[in-house]
Amino acid sequence: MSDKQIIGCIRIDKEPVSAEDIIHMENTGADGVLLIDNSMPVDEERLIKLIKAVGEKSDMPLLIRRHYQRLEDVKKILYAGDTRAVMSVVSAADFHLMVEAGERFGKDKILAWIPESQPVTDDLASVVQKNGAGACVVENKDGGLFETYHLPVFPIRNVTDVGEIAEILKNDGVGGIISEKFYTEDMDLMSLKYALGDMDIATNRFQSRIPFSEFKLNSDGLIPVVTQEYKTGKVLMVAYMNEEAFNETIRSGRMTYWSRSRRELWKKGDTSGHCQYVKSLDIDCDRDTILAKVVQIGAACHTGNESCFFTNLVSKSYDTTNPMTIFDEVMETIIHRKENPKEGSYTNYLFDKGIDKILKKVGEEATEIVIAAKNPDSDELKYEICDFLYHMMVLMAERGVTWKEITKELAGRH
Numbered sequence: 001m002s003d004k005q006i007i008g009c010i011r012i013d014k015e016p017v018s019a020e021d022i023i024h025m026e027n028t029g030a031d032g033v034l035l036i037d038n039s040m041p042v043d044e045e046r047l048i049k050l051i052k053a054v055g056e057k058s059d060m061p062l063l064i065r066r067h068y069q070r071l072e073d074v075k076k077i078l079y080a081g082d083t084r085a086v087m088s089v090v091s092a093a094d095f096h097l098m099v100e101a102g103e104r105f106g107k108d109k110i111l112a113w114i115p116e117s118q119p120v121t122d123d124l125a126s127v128v129q130k131n132g133a134g135a136c137v138v139e140n141k142d143g144g145l146f147e148t149y150h151l152p153v154f155p156i157r158n159v160t161d162v163g164e165i166a167e168i169l170k171n172d173g174v175g176g177i178i179s180e181k182f183y184t185e186d187m188d189l190m191s192l193k194y195a196l197g198d199m200d201i202a203t204n205r206f207q208s209r210i211p212f213s214e215f216k217l218n219s220d221g222l223i224p225v226v227t228q229e230y231k232t233g234k235v236l237m238v239a240y241m242n243e244e245a246f247n248e249t250i251r252s253g254r255m256t257y258w259s260r261s262r263r264e265l266w267k268k269g270d271t272s273g274h275c276q277y278v279k280s281l282d283i284d285c286d287r288d289t290i291l292a293k294v295v296q297i298g299a300a301c302h303t304g305n306e307s308c309f310f311t312n313l314v315s316k317s318y319d320t321t322n323p324m325t326i327f328d329e330v331m332e333t334i335i336h337r338k339e340n341p342k343e344g345s346y347t348n349y350l351f352d353k354g355i356d357k358i359l360k361k362v363g364e365e366a367t368e369i370v371i372a373a374k375n376p377d378s379d380e381l382k383y384e385i386c387d388f389l390y391h392m393m394v395l396m397a398e399r400g401v402t403w404k405e406i407t408k409e410l411a412g413r414h
Helices: 019-025 044-057 071-080 093-103 123-132 144-149 161-167 189-197 243-252 326-339 345-353 356-374 378-399 403-411
Strands: 005-011 034-038 062-065 081-090 110-114 135-139 154-157 176-179 223-229 235-241 256-259 264-267 276-283 288-298
Touching: 005 154, 005 189, 005 288, 005 403, 019 034, 019 044, 019 264, 044 062, 044 071, 044 161, 044 403, 071 081, 071 356, 081 093, 093 110, 110 123, 161 176, 161 189, 176 264, 189 243, 235 243, 235 256, 235 288, 243 256, 243 264, 243 276, 326 345, 326 378, 326 403, 356 378
Parallel strands: 005 034, 005 176, 034 062, 062 081, 081 110, 110 135, 135 154, 154 176, 223 288
Antiparallel strands: 223 235, 256 264, 276 288
16 A cells, blocks of 8 residues: 655745745655645746745655646746646646646656536546646545546645544545645644554554664663754764653654653753754664654754754864765855855855856856866866866856755766
């Protein structure tokens, strides 16, 4: 049985929404978010900026419902991040565009939108399946006819009752449920998933591959946990878990520890708001220490420091440059300079001169690489590559392209 998806829904044309609002849904258990923008005309720049801002800090897919009039509209959305286009199927022109989009980008990237006012008929189900969609979003109906055509259906039903949600999800043709109330009522979606699991409905939730009984505990019946920021690898803190804390961490998706001083469970962030959302839990070879990789909201340390490890005892000079993060660090500096101009800054000079000047410099530096490569001295080549990469990053910042987008695209070409 495939996992049923729990998807939030936000109507971004009716209220201001930030990337943090959307990312919060991922942290609390959403498998995706449907963004509905029915405004006319669509503020495309704002929408794409929002998608990119989410993609910078989240791995959660977004379903984008808007008025698509040209293939170019679909392309811009699909290229902006980890997105799916949710397209109307009302007119012949809609179907023609959906066919084009499905052929160009793949059916898995296209969902058909069946509005509440449109009757779901056998003919409609057949035509949708044959015309480029990989799944279907239906407003306030179950879309049962689509089961015949093996096309996953995602009904929008604004329900919160676990029993009602289970009734919808138990149908084989239903791939998941979409609800605005998952967002407006800030529901604990991890708890919802576990309640559905008790009803034999499979969802994407945490389940430990090794039972706590097989862990090696200390004399107090506890296991130490080293907590690390999942993107940077920075060690944030060390704490302890007993079985109850471990099980609550698995159930809730939020780091929960055992406080040795207070002798009680301690869910990180309950009082400070500085929560830790689980990305992964690993255990070492002796099964006596857990490594937790988390999304850290705010500071990990009660002192307000990012990490509890901020007091140096001894040190020796060494190169702290991390080749895995240096591109992000340089890009952050370039973007900061763009947003906070500094007099005399060469970076600001390039931004002030505009795209043509930036492109001219990128071209010149690319040529310098070719010339340097003919020289047996590799030092010159090294310097020219650095000059090129810097100017390329200025270009990326000018056009809103991120390293995450580039590395994701490269990873897909393996």
